[in-house]
Amino acid sequence: MDTNEFFAPVRANTDSGNAASPAASDSAVGDSGQATEAANTSSEQSGAKPAAAKAERLPVWVDLHAPTPDEIHEIEERFGIEIPTREEMQEIELSSRLYDEDGALFMTVSVLTKATTDAPQTTAVTFILVKKTLITVRYADPVPFKTFIRRVKRSPSLANSAEAVLFGLLEQIVDRLADLMEQTATDLESLSNQVFISPDEKSSDADHRETLRQIGRTGNLSGKAKDSLLNLHRLGLFLSTQARLKKDAKARLKILSRDIVSITEHANFIANKVTFLLDATLGMISLEQNNIIKIFSVAAAAFLPPTLIASIYGMNFEFMPELGWEFGYPVAIGLMVLSAVLPLLYFKRKGWL
Incomplete structure (x- = not known):
């Protein structure tokens, strides 16, 4: 109180x-x-x-x-x-x-x-x-x-009349909202650099958790600022219909209304940039996930032939010529290594690794 x-x-x-x-x-x-x-x-x-x-x-x-x-x-x-x-x-x-x-x-x-x-x-x-x-x-x-x-x-003297105080x-x-929008635009520039920074940089956010949190906070702030600006715009329209306002008050109202419109446009720009950064961040996360899945897929394809060879020679059937062969074991090991190395070399040549 x-x-x-x-x-x-x-x-x-x-x-x-x-x-x-x-x-x-x-x-x-x-x-x-x-x-x-x-x-x-x-x-x-x-x-x-x-x-x-x-x-x-x-x-x-x-x-x-x-x-x-x-x-x-x-x-x-x-x-x-x-x-x-x-x-x-x-x-x-x-x-x-x-x-x-x-x-x-x-x-x-x-x-x-x-x-x-x-x-x-x-x-x-x-x-x-x-x-x-x-x-x-x-x-x-x-x-x-x-x-x-x-x-x-x-x-x-700033409180000479009720209209002057209003x-x-x-x-x-409105000035406070303008300052917040300016600071938010600066923060978004920093976020943009963080989203598109090279993964090799030490300052890069590998999992993008902090980036997503900051984008969410910025989007929440810009949304509430737009709500406040909308209310102020409606108030300005309401006051413009009042005949009790003096000439100087109407002049201040006109300037205030222009400021509200310009800040609203800036808030819309910020909202669009927040959406863009959110989509870009999610796209970067998807690319990183695809790279991880690709590595697992290549590894699975490369080690499938050695697994097949090992499973065949692990059956221990009675009539298998290689079981009694003196060089059977090293030959089997060599086949498994060769069948793993050749696909890896092929994938690397194609640029898949």
Whole structure:
């Protein structure tokens, strides 16, 4: 549970010409209690009206990380909305993920998390745009949220409005996906060299087990990234139909949509390359298996005549002239060796060995 409220920076008082105090500016990021206390201090120092007016400031962003039922109930009562449950956030229907309810926009997308581990996952994150506040509901802590929160703490101006926070988060998510796709493309180049390396090289993966594991992980990551990009693309189309967005917000949305399309194309390229490398690896394994089977087949064919000779002279019939012959045994051994060497020489001349 980690619930935070972020307030827009306190702007200068245009009527009196006096700028807000540093204490008020520092309250741009933090919980509501800290912001109220800083605002009260600013009012006393400047001789302005009582702090009650400052306490009524609505946050531009309420971040609900693994919220408790009491916290959800408090936010619902405070903003007059009904927050989707965790089960409802997992729904895949478009009508359950993107909808307008009494002027509040509900948008649920899948965000990639644990991307650097062997088991990348996607988690559902709900964005609720109600009046002048953005509410995010999440049950994981993806890297884009950590990064954006750090940026807001350093530069509170990034949280001037709910729309600015919304597009800032979406841009951070897209940037993270772009970085992951770039790293994945680099990893695939290394895998490609590993698949087609000469078997005589010391670094070659003889049984290709590690190569197959890496290809599987890369394919899993690219698939989950494409799922997240698809959700973001749908969210962009949904936002493009909203008349409440201002001109600058629509401009950011247009740029964001282009980025999503370009990254999706790159993800499709990666998926195709993963398929190619998987087929190539399986083909290399088949070739190695065929070579092994060929060796066994050649060996069986080469040692078939000696086996036939040995089986004949092992019958010990009474009327076998060679049994009483002084040179019978060495002649039989010589025939078996000769019948084995001649086929091997023939196979080698044909290039089968």
